[in-house]
Amino acid sequence: MEKIRIGTASWTDPSLIKSGLFYPKGVNSAEERLRFYAANFPVVEVDSSYYALPSSKNSDLWIERTPDDFTFNIKAFRLLTGHQTPASALPKDIAEELAPHFAEKRNIYYTDVPDSLRDELWKRYERGIRPLRAGGKLTAVHFQFAPWVTPSPDWKRHLEECVGRLGDYLLAFEFRNKAWYGSKEKDEETLAMERDLGVAHVTVDEPQTKKGHNIPQVWAVASPELVIVRLHGRNHETWDAKDAKAASERFNYDYTDKELKDLGKKIRKIAVEAPAQVIFNNNYGDQGQRNAKSLMKILGKHAEQREPPDDPTLL
Numbered sequence: 001m002e003k004i005r006i007g008t009a010s011w012t013d014p015s016l017i018k019s020g021l022f023y024p025k026g027v028n029s030a031e032e033r034l035r036f037y038a039a040n041f042p043v044v045e046v047d048s049s050y051y052a053l054p055s056s057k058n059s060d061l062w063i064e065r066t067p068d069d070f071t072f073n074i075k076a077f078r079l080l081t082g083h084q085t086p087a088s089a090l091p092k093d094i095a096e097e098l099a100p101h102f103a104e105k106r107n108i109y110y111t112d113v114p115d116s117l118r119d120e121l122w123k124r125y126e127r128g129i130r131p132l133r134a135g136g137k138l139t140a141v142h143f144q145f146a147p148w149v150t151p152s153p154d155w156k157r158h159l160e161e162c163v164g165r166l167g168d169y170l171l172a173f174e175f176r177n178k179a180w181y182g183s184k185e186k187d188e189e190t191l192a193m194e195r196d197l198g199v200a201h202v203t204v205d206e207p208q209t210k211k212g213h214n215i216p217q218v219w220a221v222a223s224p225e226l227v228i229v230r231l232h233g234r235n236h237e238t239w240d241a242k243d244a245k246a247a248s249e250r251f252n253y254d255y256t257d258k259e260l261k262d263l264g265k266k267i268r269k270i271a272v273e274a275p276a277q278v279i280f281n282n283n284y285g286d287q288g289q290r291n292a293k294s295l296m297k298i299l300g301k302h303a304e305q306r307e308p309p310d311d312p313t314l315l
Helices: 014-019 032-042 056-064 092-097 116-135 153-165 184-197 257-273 287-302
Strands: 007-008 045-048 071-077 138-144 170-172 200-205 225-231 278-280
Touching: 007 287, 045 278, 056 116, 056 170, 071 116, 092 116, 116 138, 153 170, 153 184, 170 184, 170 225, 184 200, 257 278, 257 287, 278 287
Parallel strands: 007 045, 007 278, 045 071, 071 138, 138 170, 170 200, 200 225, 225 278
Antiparallel strands: none
């Protein structure tokens, strides 16, 4: 069993920086923060690539600023995961070509985009993350699909397209609609599809509320290359909030040691079947970083550990 790699979703969340609880005094620049984060954790999930296409320049900088054994998971751009996308999220030239659409509608969806522009968006996305792959720094491209993505024939064709468009990359699929899971039959069908596509399965921990499309925990492995456990917290009160000013407000949750110990046992079991990563997405203040550190201690020799220097200026 490879050692379990534990990290968080983002290292620059505004709530984290504002809290002043993780980064030491004097660690203020983008470079200093990433170097400090990478000295504490072996992996991170990039979320900025969901909001805008990633750039190869940033990828080069991330490679330069992290140790050789540090890796990234990078989120897929929102348009590619079925989400509504405003013109402001698109490259200027592409938004201009789609001006007639935006003159009538606030957002655009993947199916609204002409084939030629779809091709261009995929090419630009791939170019932006290519340095990470070439530098051995990229583990997976994380597709967190919109809640309305269901196991319909049309959406399954889209999943196949995603795999085909990024044929040289390992993809991880996180579904957010109950139609994918919830019974033994559904679970097995979804996992079989993931195996056929060659993508990594994502086990999620999130509140099970009466509203919304809450996904149950499905502890399984689809790809021998990777399995991801993504922890969103268990805050029932904020999960379905429509008036949240920031994502961190929805994911405001502090896991207890008891909860982490229980999760740790389940994580160890699936880590026997494939390399495992755990990503904390409870990103209010330093909750994710603290909980990640606690889980590393709980898992002990089974988790990859980091020993940062006492003086962050040495990084």
